[in-house]
Amino acid sequence: KARPRVLSGIQPTSGSFHLGNYLGAVRQWVELQETTDAFYMVVDLHAITVAQDPAALRENTRVSAAQILGAGLDPERCTLFVQSHVPEHAQLAWVMNCLTGFGEASRMTQFKDKTARHGNEAATVGLFTYPVLMVADVLLYQADEVPVGEDQRQHLELTRDLAERFNTRYAPTFTVPKPHIPKATAKIMDLQDPTAKMSKSAATTKGLISLLDEPKLSAKKFKSAVTDTDTVVTYDEEKKPGVANLLRIHSALSGQSVEQLVAHFEGKMYGALKTELAELFTDWVTPFQQRTRTFLDDPAELDRVLAVGAEKAREIAGATLETVYDRIGL
Ligand code: ADP
Ligand code: NA
Secondary structure (H helix, E strand, O other): OOOOEEEEEEOOOOOOOEHHHHHHHHHHHHHHHHHOEEEEEEOHHHHOOOOOOHHHHHHHHHHHHHHHHHOOOOOOOOEEEEHHHOOHHHHHHHHHHOOOOHHHHHOOHHHHHHHHHHOOOOOOHHHHHHHHHHHHHHHOOOOOEEEOOHHHHHHHHHHHHHHHHHHHHOOOOOOOOEEEOOOOOOOOEOOOOOOOEOOOOOOOOOOOOEOOOOHHHHHHHHHOOOOOOOOOOOOOOOOOHHHHHHHHHHHHHHOOOHHHHHHHOOOOOHHHHHHHHHHHHHHHHHHHHHHHHHHHOOHHHHHHHHHHHHHHHHHHHHHHHHHHHHHHOO
């Protein structure tokens, strides 16, 4: 393998991605396609661990893929597919479930957090074993590196443990993946509550920048972002989280450093920062929406791209699963 292989996925849960999904994940994908052998998937099997409307799931999966392409992912330079199009994910997940201790799975904090929020009765066994499906996602492709946020770190540890367990118990089979730590992950906060991360699960959408919204609506949200009673534009995450968030978003979209921006806004008020940011976002999101729409308006082309991706993915996934079955006597 000339280039390190990278594997990453995103859930199709809400149709439109938000700005945090783009700056925190999808944008890195676009960069990594240049330097790695990248496999990217829309993880629809993960989406059904919670209740889903079938028509909405189908639509959201397509809209997610279209947005990834709209963000600049080039299916000629990486492999983009839908998880359920590659049946080996579910097959290897079963094998990995049989290698995972019940106690080991019970220690996954994300499941504990989710059941604490939604209650034990609402939680499915699928949600419980979700991290094991993630393990299969990664190991199927012999990925060297996995871009992970802080919240996924424990799942990557499980992936490494299970890969090593399988390799020791049977024979060297899986690459043991390392976390890929992006240079600077922009953590994007809610525009109305800059102490909380921007999330589709927020109670209101007032501080959420959805990429497929009318750009005018998003511009309005930037202009009414919560800041503080001071007026000087400086970067202080503790005392001025709202302004710090706007500066980080500006920096991510404009490519200017936060220091350059602070100098640029010297003597100007928050309004200038908000107006400039609204324009910067509009200039980025308008062509993004146009590219996304070309894929949504041509379902046959989107299907073709995803079918080619699934075929490329299955070549690798199929070979791994065949070895695994052979090693364990299936
Ligand atoms: P949400 O938090 O809205 O439910 P997901 O958990 O589906 O979003 O996240 C999908 C990807 O987007 C993950 O890689 C995650 O790290 C990234 N991401 C989500 N929210 C943010 C944020 N506010 N800032 C930076 N990255 C984010
Ligand atoms: Na989340």
